[in-house]
Amino acid sequence: MKYLEDIALGETYALGRYTFGADDIKAFAGRFDPQLFHLDETAAEASHFGALCASGWHTAAVWMRLIVEYRRRVVEQAHARGEPVASMGPALGFRELRWLKPVYAGDTVNYASEVVEARASNSRPGFGLLTIRSTGVNQNGEAVISFLSTTFVERRPQQ
């Protein structure tokens, strides 16, 4: 990743797309969210969702997968160019996590993140705190998930 000083407010990162297949939705729900509208098409049709849809935690977990892979590509590209790579700490937490629309079986969600805040850290010298807003948008252009997350990012070493 870039050093905190090199990250501009409003920068956006295209993380990639993911299509939620019915079997995938059911497998996740069977382990972590065994509600009928995530497990069974017929029961889902009778529910307020009207059709089989993914657990909200599944939609969030796929974002995690995509951002880990995105960061890995960024690090590999920086290494290939011989550029330094800033360290990132673990995520401190998430805020304002909203599931705005159901993610139905067959839906493709396009995930992106936008930098909304960058500031110095009081607690951890050499690091700052980067806050991004991440969103997932389905194939109809509807936002289905949105949240803020904050992570430690290394500051540019003083010369």
Place this chain on the structure above:
Amino acid sequence: MKYLEDIALGETYALGRYTFGADDIKAFAGRFDPQLFHLDETAAEASHFGALCASGWHTAAVWMRLIVEYRRRVVEQAHARGEPVASMGPALGFRELRWLKPVYAGDTVNYASEVVEARASNSRPGFGLLTIRSTGVNQNGEAVISFLSTTFVERRPQQ
């Protein structure tokens, strides 16, 4: 579930415990959070975590599983007593999700939820909004995860 009017502020729900085994941690991370400190003991020892630990999304997803099972038991018990069961809507979202300590392989997390707000819904007649704070505490008494969630809960039918 109980009707909104029958739920008291400060009520707590013991959701149950879950032990995060190393294989379980790696299986989740392999699918959704493929960072080395969630996948490989040796790499984890060299990381800032110091040992293999669970993805934060894994810790959250296990909460979902436990609360779904908890609600199912409550509904079954109410049916067995011949009591009416209030409907719940889907979760609207989560706030202030924080991973406070790592969950290491072998840790047992005890999950509980406490009612922190109950109010009428403006948008959905017959329903109110219930907000709970959920926490997970490890075997050493340390909180590892905390968040707020808000759900539609049916109001008591007018006589």
